Amino acid sequence: MEVTINNIRKEFERFPALNDVSLKIASGELIALLGPSGSGKTTLLRLIAGLDFPTAGKIFFGDEDASHHSVQERNVGFVFQHYALFRHMTVAENIGFGLKVRPSSSRPPKSEIRRRVSDLLDMVQLGGLEKRYPNQLSGGQRQRVALARAMAIEPRILLLDEPFGALDAKVRKELRRWLREFHDRTGHTTVFVTHDQEEALELADRVVVMSQGKIEQVGSADDVYDRPGSPFVFSFIGESSHLPVEVKEKTVLFQGQPIGISEPVEGGGELFFRPEDVSLVDAQDALFGKVTACRRLAGTRIAEIDIANEGHAPYHVEVEVPLHAPVALGSEVRFRPTRWKVFTNG
Amino acid sequence: MSENASSTISKQPFFRDPADERPLAKTLLILVALAFLAFFLLLPLISVFVEAFREGWGAYYEALVEPDAAAAIRLTLLVAAIAVPLNLVFGLCASWAIAKFEFKGKAFLITLIDLPFSISPVISGLVYVLLFGSGSLLGPLLKSWGIEILFAVPGIVLATVFVTFPFVARELIPLMQDQGSGDEEAALSLGASGWQTFRYVTLPNIKWGLLYGVLLCNARAMGEFGAVSVVSGRIRGLTNTMPLHVEILYNEYNMVAAFAVASLLALLALVTLALKTLLELRFGAGNAGGRH
Numbered sequence: 001m002e003v004t005i006n007n008i009r010k011e012f013e014r015f016p017a018l019n020d021v022s023l024k025i026a027s028g029e030l031i032a033l034l035g036p037s038g039s040g041k042t043t044l045l046r047l048i049a050g051l052d053f054p055t056a057g058k059i060f061f062g063d064e065d066a067s068h069h070s071v072q073e074r075n076v077g078f079v080f081q082h083y084a085l086f087r088h089m090t091v092a093e094n095i096g097f098g099l100k101v102r103p104s105s106s107r108p109p110k111s112e113i114r115r116r117v118s119d120l121l122d123m124v125q126l127g128g129l130e131k132r133y134p135n136q137l138s139g140g141q142r143q144r145v146a147l148a149r150a151m152a153i154e155p156r157i158l159l160l161d162e163p164f165g166a167l168d169a170k171v172r173k174e175l176r177r178w179l180r181e182f183h184d185r186t187g188h189t190t191v192f193v194t195h196d197q198e199e200a201l202e203l204a205d206r207v208v209v210m211s212q213g214k215i216e217q218v219g220s221a222d223d224v225y226d227r228p229g230s231p232f233v234f235s236f237i238g239e240s241s242h243l244p245v246e247v248k249e250k251t252v253l254f255q256g257q258p259i260g261i262s263e264p265v266e267g268g269g270e271l272f273f274r275p276e277d278v279s280l281v282d283a284q285d286a287l288f289g290k291v292t293a294c295r296r297l298a299g300t301r302i303a304e305i306d307i308a309n310e311g312h313a314p315y316h317v318e319v320e321v322p323l324h325a326p327v328a329l330g331s332e333v334r335f336r337p338t339r340w341k342v343f344t345n346g
Numbered sequence: 347m348s349e350n351a352s353s354t355i356s357k358q359p360f361f362r363d364p365a366d367e368r369p370l371a372k373t374l375l376i377l378v379a380l381a382f383l384a385f386f387l388l389l390p391l392i393s394v395f396v397e398a399f400r401e402g403w404g405a406y407y408e409a410l411v412e413p414d415a416a417a418a419i420r421l422t423l424l425v426a427a428i429a430v431p432l433n434l435v436f437g438l439c440a441s442w443a444i445a446k447f448e449f450k451g452k453a454f455l456i457t458l459i460d461l462p463f464s465i466s467p468v469i470s471g472l473v474y475v476l477l478f479g480s481g482s483l484l485g486p487l488l489k490s491w492g493i494e495i496l497f498a499v500p501g502i503v504l505a506t507v508f509v510t511f512p513f514v515a516r517e518l519i520p521l522m523q524d525q526g527s528g529d530e531e532a533a534l535s536l537g538a539s540g541w542q543t544f545r546y547v548t549l550p551n552i553k554w555g556l557l558y559g560v561l562l563c564n565a566r567a568m569g570e571f572g573a574v575s576v577v578s579g580r581i582r583g584l585t586n587t588m589p590l591h592v593e594i595l596y597n598e599y600n601m602v603a604a605f606a607v608a609s610l611l612a613l614l615a616l617v618t619l620a621l622k623t624l625l626e627l628r629f630g631a632g633n634a635g636g637r638h
């Protein structure tokens with residue numbers, strides 16, 4: 001099911017939780033809503049589900065305007081952040097709930113419900129746990145029961161709010177891979193919310209980066225990591241450092257000095273680069289500073305550097321250096337970004 | 347969470363918990379508490395039954411089936427049968443509204459619900475005298491239509507409803523606030539109607555708390571004296587509830603009869619207490635294991 005979100009605005013007592021958000025979700029896509037806490041991810045997910053209604057804007061399911069359809073009419077599978085399993089019902093009753101409450105005209109017979117529940121349990125690899133209660137399950141098992149329950153109603157779209165948020169690191173990783181396989185097998189259009197960029201980049205076909213109620217960038221993992229579209233995305237995804245610079249005659253100047261890189265757009269701005277996109281040089285026109293700390297990170301070494309020209313406040317940056325590079329504490333290093341982005345002011 | 351709940355810290359045999367009192371102080375404290383309980387609670391309760399049965403089973407039975415006593419018992423049951431369901435519905439609506447929705451005047455509504463707890467029952471009764479008495483606007487009007495409120499059953503029901511309406515709501519509000527609306531939203535998203543959501547999800551989640559509130563509400567509805575005494579007019583055989591009947595018998599020095607009827611009320615209290623304890627056992631266990 002293709003979902004189109006047009007210029008959505010959502011206010012809570014005048015406070016805009018979402019501001020002019022538009023997004024097109026293709027059929028069968030696995031999309032991540034990624035952003036810091038409070039950026040409006042859950043709000044957007046709830047609007048798609050019909051658990052809340054927008055202050056302005058429209059939501060289409062395919063060609064049908066679903067903006068005013070109730071949550072029941074939209075027929076979406078929603079997996080809540082804390083699962084919201086019915087604690088007085090067994091696993092089987094939880095999963096069968098959506099079928100049991102159907103109007104009698106479309107309700108499958110009991111035996112059929114039992115069969116479907118058992119199929120779903122096999123699908124989420126929880127066969128044999130029918131009679132357990134939610135409090136007798138581990139976090140990861142509850143998560144999968146919640147997913148099976150949502151899938152039981154044959155939803156047009158699957159929505160998951162922080163599906164791995166409450167799980168420990170190991171289970172998270174396992175379930176992440178498992179969800180990807182699950183998605184590829186069932187082919188459901190899926191939107192999941194996360195504040196964990198690793199999760200979003202690894203799992204999703206496309207990542208929607210959100211900040212303060214706005215969409216900052218939509219793109220593949222490569223897009224948002226390699227070609228961040230805004231200062232926010234650059235600093236939020238991956239590691240990065242930034243410095244105030246000025247571009248004059250296509251030369252980038254830091255504190256008035258050329259640093260050996262060029263840019264087409266003139267004016268003041270902010271230079272962003274990643275620690276790994278840096279090379280040590282032996283030239284005058286480069287960034288330079290004192291190494292204040294050094295730490296080993298897997299196959300490389302990260303040096304923390306205070307950059308300061310005389311009479312200026314120091315700037316703190318992090319660069320990746322080869323293991324054999326001479327970067328003793330307190331020594332001075334010179335380097336240039338090899339890949340960078342300048343976001344000009346205004 | 348349930349995994350953690352079951353793991354308790356093992357007791358160290360050689361060190362006393364610093365919060366433990368010395369053995370003497372401990373024994374003394376327990377004795378004082380027990381003596382206090384025995385004197386102020388147990389003794390009166392026992393004396394009610396001793397007094398009631400002083401002239402034997404026959405006199406006890408006579409006192410209860412005597413027409414005025416029987417009428418009082420019937421009236422008390424009738425009043426409770428009206429007031430309790432009314433407050434059940436009201437309590438459910440109010441706590442639902444307060445726990446699941448945001449609206450203006452919510453804090454005021456919560457305060458209002460507590461009102462009957464904070465004012466004297468006599469005043470609760472007097473309010474209805476003011477509203478429906480012969481000097482009021484409503485009273486004569488209703489009377490001209492042949493509807494008697496004061497010194498009649500409707501007045502007693504009104505006063506009882508007023509006095510007992512916090513019980514169910516008070517019990518449910520914290521429970522429902524604590525549970526939030528996540529389960530309801532899940533049910534709705536699975537296609538359940540509002541009624542199905544209430545029936546299959548909300549009600550099972552609150553049933554023990556609801557039952558507990560109803561029990562307390564019922565105990566109070568049957569036992570209320572002050573407010574009812576103001577509006578009832580105490581017409582024997584007509585507008586006397588059990589507590590009022592007890593007082594009348596007592597004032598007539600008819601001790602055995604007075605205590606016989608009183609023993610029924612005491613029995614009601616005991617049954618309520620027993621059920622409440624039972625519920626707390628279930629309820630408590632359900633709480634510890636049921637949260638996730």
Ligand SMILES: Nc1ncnc2c1ncn2[C@@H]1O[C@H](COP(=O)(O)OP(=O)(O)O)[C@@H](O)[C@H]1O
Nearest residue numbers: 012016017035036037038039040041042043044
């Ligand atoms: N029901 C609500 N009432 C008032 N404010 C809300 C409500 N839900 C969310 N908000 C506000 O909207 C903003 C976005 O919230 P949310 O969508 O939950 O963020 P996220 O899921 O990205 O952490 C937050 O500032 C939050 O405080």
Ligand SMILES: [Mg+2]
Nearest residue numbers: 041042043193
């Ligand atoms: Mg959220």
